[in-house]
Amino acid sequence: MIHTFTCLNRHFCVDTFTGSVFELNELSKLMIEAYKNSSFIDINREEFFSYSKKELDEALIEVESLIREGILFSKEPFIKTPEFNGDIKSMCLHISHACNLSCGYCFAEGGDYGTAKKSENTSLLHMSISTAKKAIDFLVKFSGKIKNLEVDFFGGEPLLNLDVVKEAVSYARGLEKTNNKNFRFTFTTNALALDEKAIEFLNAEMEHVILSIDGRKDVHNSIRKTKAGSDSYDLVLKNSKKFALARGQKSYFVRGTFTVDNLDFTNDVLALKTEGFDRISLEPVVLDEAHSLAIKKEHLPQIFDEYERLAGEYLAHRAKGDWFTFFHFNLNLYDGPCEQRLLRACGAGCSYVAIAPNGDMYPCHQFVGLDGFKIGNVDIGSYSRTIPIRFGDKNHILEKPLCKSCWARYYCGGGCVAASIKYNNKIAVPHELSCEMQKKRIECALAIWAIENQ
């Protein structure tokens, strides 16, 4: 399977089954597209008239040698179906379903994922230390031989229950040696209540920290309001800058969301860069199409142009030594995972679970509170493998018809299963709008890689 594309005014080609990537000139692009269409290159066709015989012969020899080497137009190999053994590696702890912000696009419905509307869950906004410990015990018990375990403290806003986070971290650290495990903690916060003591703790214990901020002041303030309805940008920015300064070389991301109201989101990435952040992520909003902020199919051409504009700015900044990284432009073309891992990007339900404050367990943070997706409860010690087995069987690219014919499958690994369920109500049917944006980001990332490594 071959995909040719043009990005930043340069031509590229991806051989899906080997993952080989090539930069092409106009002539080799024409030849590869001709071969793709008919498995034959007829140099007497009109599109080759302007080239000399010498040029045609040279290019043809190059194409044929790569085909012979098996890295261009490679044949689909036998691919082993990924195994599901039930071992769990990652856990999202919803440490608090309370939130001090009220964002217009919140997929957590204000922090509690709609659970407050359900009578059985009304009393629990903060996770207790007892539940957090039981969740960590569960992870250790069901992690099998996996050594490196990931725990993300999430919300709502986890800073609103920081004492439990501290105690949970200390508890998990105490289990590491005796169980031969290594915990890697992540903390996702809106930074509104990020004071110096919290910064000190996060920098000491968290492998990754994600700070939510949307870019330009007006963009952020239009959506990320406090519960009282006031603007949050100034305080969030001040706290986030203080954090980034203290963070040093440890991993963090400032992570924003773009909606239909800021499809010129390059300006938001650059606004964050101007404020001194050098690790930036900006995500398309996840909302029902009926929502006024939702991204729709008709916005895609503008979004594609914008990603390419961002790629150009990204390269220009980095070329002059003004380094920063954009999460979706990071690619690992040499030290990436094995094919088995590439077949299933998202471990939701299989190797990843989310725990609500009341101990309920779901396939991932986006499933929390969703009827029909509860896996168990760590407080009462219940755990059923019915849903994990269903996710294990269906959530990989060999089970997804759209992915089986997609050139980008080994870069996205089948995408977000929560989006598949949310938009299509099927594990094996990815959300096409997300796929299209993902593919464009991958093209940009490949072009950036090629240009920076030339």
Next chain:
Amino acid sequence: MKHIKIVAKNRIKRDKLTGCGECAAACQSACKTSCTVGNVECERITHSLERKTKEG
């Protein structure tokens, strides 16, 4: 080559260390809403490199 430049070759690893379960399994280290494996590192390769660097 004059007309085609190889940017990356044989990225897909089929012949070794398959499915150990140690690589990142979720979107939680940065985005939380869109999953990808394009930027995931092989845990074993990374750690083996780190070890070699430390050992000099």
